Amino acid sequence: MIDRRQFSKGFALAMGAGLLGRPALAEAAPSEKFVCTVMADVATGRTIVREGPAERRFSPCSSFKFPLAVMGFDSGVLVDPHHPRWDYRPEFQTTMETQKKAADPTIWLADSIVWYSQELTRALGPTRFRDYVARFDYGNEDVSGNPGKDDGLTQSWLMSSLAISPDEQVAFVRRFLGRELGVSDHAYEATTASLARYPAGNGWTLHGKTGSGFLRTGKGAIDRSRPLGWFVGWGEREGRRIAFTRFNLGNQRAETYGGMIARAAMMKDFAALAAR
Numbered sequence: 001m002i003d004r005r006q007f008s009k010g011f012a013l014a015m016g017a018g019l020l021g022r023p024a025l026a027e028a029a030p031s032e033k034f035v036c037t038v039m040a041d042v043a044t045g046r047t048i049v050r051e052g053p054a055e056r057r058f059s060p061c062s063s064f065k066f067p068l069a070v071m072g073f074d075s076g077v078l079v080d081p082h083h084p085r086w087d088y089r090p091e092f093q094t095t096m097e098t099q100k101k102a103a104d105p106t107i108w109l110a111d112s113i114v115w116y117s118q119e120l121t122r123a124l125g126p127t128r129f130r131d132y133v134a135r136f137d138y139g140n141e142d143v144s145g146n147p148g149k150d151d152g153l154t155q156s157w158l159m160s161s162l163a164i165s166p167d168e169q170v171a172f173v174r175r176f177l178g179r180e181l182g183v184s185d186h187a188y189e190a191t192t193a194s195l196a197r198y199p200a201g202n203g204w205t206l207h208g209k210t211g212s213g214f215l216r217t218g219k220g221a222i223d224r225s226r227p228l229g230w231f232v233g234w235g236e237r238e239g240r241r242i243a244f245t246r247f248n249l250g251n252q253r254a255e256t257y258g259g260m261i262a263r264a265a266m267m268k269d270f271a272a273l274a275a276r
Contacts, residue, residue, distance in 0.1 A: 139164030208233020229258020
């Protein structure tokens, strides 16, 4: 019998082989733009929606905070939705005023605070961090970071080496909800309690995490005319759960972060899509 996880991973590797061994975000044509939506029933595994190039891998950006939370709660670095509370320090050097504040796991996930993620991965250390990514079968599992910079522990998911497809994002969510990641019950429960929730109409509530970033140029510079955005999680209503990913790739500067665009679209469209 074929292991479904290995089959799915092999399919994604075959379809996205050009992405491996090179910068994760260097493959889109200059004029290319698209929206990708994947939804699957958690209990049955039935694919409800699969629209767009769902096999293609891109940087997870801050959607990676979802698996990071699981790692943190399983390892004990994170305690519960409100502990630990870490203070912002000037050496974190963020340019975003909204991130210059104390944060706990709930604030970190809701406000997508980058420095909190990096403090968490430093506390995990490179070996535990790498082992969790492999255990979770997360995308290409490449946490090496930017070439020659030895920064994978704090940068690999930020438009760098780590890459994942919409198909693989949904597979991760299903394994999380099925408690198949090989972590403690506390990790599942505390992560669920810490993730933000959003109304989606017709009685659906979405649990999830956004991610925003940009493609890079051939020379490795951030190209702000090529925004990308994720919204990854699950919808829940009356005991039914549907894992989802919405991904969008643009080809011009946007006034709103890509993840916010993906989240707003999913909140608007989810109920109708779930009824298919």
